[in-house]
Amino acid sequence: MARKQTSAPAPGWTLAASILASSLAFVDGSVTNVALPAIKADLSASAEALQWVVNAYLLPLSALLLLGGAAGDRFGRRQVFLAGLVAFAFASLGCALAPGLEWLLAARVVQGASAAFLMPNSLALLGTAYSGAARGKAVGTWAAVGSVAPALGPLLGGWLIGAVGWRAIFLINLPLAAGAIALGWLKVREAGGEGKARLDLAGVAAATAALAALTWGLTVLGAAQPQVTQGLVAVAAGAALLALFLVTEWKRGSHAAMPLALFATRSFGGLTLLTFLLYGALAANFVLVPYVLIENHGYSPLQAGAALLPIPLVLAGSSRFMGGLAARIGPRWPLTIGPLVVAAGFALSARLSSDAPYLTTLLPALCVIAAGMALAVAPLTGAVMASVDSAHVGTANGFNSAIARTGGLIATALLGAVLAAQGDALDRAYAHAALAAALAAALAGIAALVMLKPSEVTGAK
Structure with missing residues (x-):
């Protein structure tokens, strides 16, 4: 090529x-x-x-x-x-x-x-x-x-x-x-030629092994019939491999896949925690809502997909306005209020049951979730870029994207008991999962409020 x-x-x-x-x-x-x-x-x-x-x-x-x-x-x-x-x-x-x-x-x-x-x-x-x-x-x-x-x-x-x-x-x-x-x-x-950057294969190998062990361990522990010993051993191994990854990245310094210099500001750590919690909760919701609607409420796959349509519609219609608002007032408050609104939407979705109409239960919940995400998504990328020095902007965006996917990975690993339930038990299990997602989203908003410093997330350093 x-x-x-x-x-x-x-x-x-x-x-x-x-x-x-x-x-x-x-x-x-x-x-x-x-x-x-x-x-x-x-x-x-x-x-x-x-x-x-x-x-x-x-x-x-x-x-x-x-x-x-x-x-x-x-x-x-x-x-x-x-x-x-x-x-x-x-x-x-x-x-x-x-x-x-x-x-x-x-x-x-x-x-x-x-x-x-x-x-x-x-x-x-x-x-x-x-x-x-x-x-x-x-x-x-x-x-x-x-x-x-x-x-x-x-x-x-x-x-x-x-x-x-x-x-x-x-x-x-x-x-x-x-x-x-x-x-x-x-x-x-593409302007320019090939670079001389060294690939951090050791760091990536440690990160991959750590995520694999953690994911498998949490999947086993979250099953309807958990294998506690195997799960705990896998989670412990994942934690040890994660520590090895951090040591490897520290030794590689500026050549690391995840330079620890990214965390020179408290705000970047706050944005990382916010991203992990918020996108983990959202990923769990995207997995469970269609599954519950199809398995328990008689929806066809098309109907289940259409049930989620309020989220892209609200995002598309409001993201531009929310982005302009964040540019005027700074990202700290949108990143605080947005996840809290999402948390309220998840809490509302816990009312979903076989005899509850979509128009009065799930639809309002999804619209609230979408409004909160519209408020949070627009300023997040800008805040990530502003929270690190210019030499690490590209790496910071890549790392934040990886954290969002990791949040979804871990959240999905915890859904085994929900996916194994049937009938009314499935509705109850979904309600518990929705409330857990609400808690995670609320903690994301609190992380933004406590850890983000306006001078570090607006570029005014």
């Missing part, structure tokens, strides 16, 4: 290719949620296995995002971007043709790893194609699609499952990936 770049950049084509490619990755993280009941029935999957249909994608995506960005710096962002797209397309085909659960999980791992390489480089390519105010607008457009696309995934997936079957949610990736590859190959140009 590597060839000398001589043509002038084509910013519009770069934006189109980046949005199309990253949308594939964003949507594939959520589209499977409405497919879980169909996969469960077709492949005779247990509740624990259903968790891994989601987490087999999130685990490599979370662990390899920083490596994907560093690989682009080392080998060329366009080359790594295209390689990630090609691998994602082949992995999607593998998911669609999976003869059994093991094959599906293996293909999902490759999908997640591929997404980890294409996502950070799709954003980085925008940085080389645009400059000044135009760059801000392009990144804002990319981020807006990234916020709305995961919420649209269940609607698209529900339609495809009803019309064709669950395998179609992966086959649809092929023409979209082909379009992104064609745009990337023919129209995208």
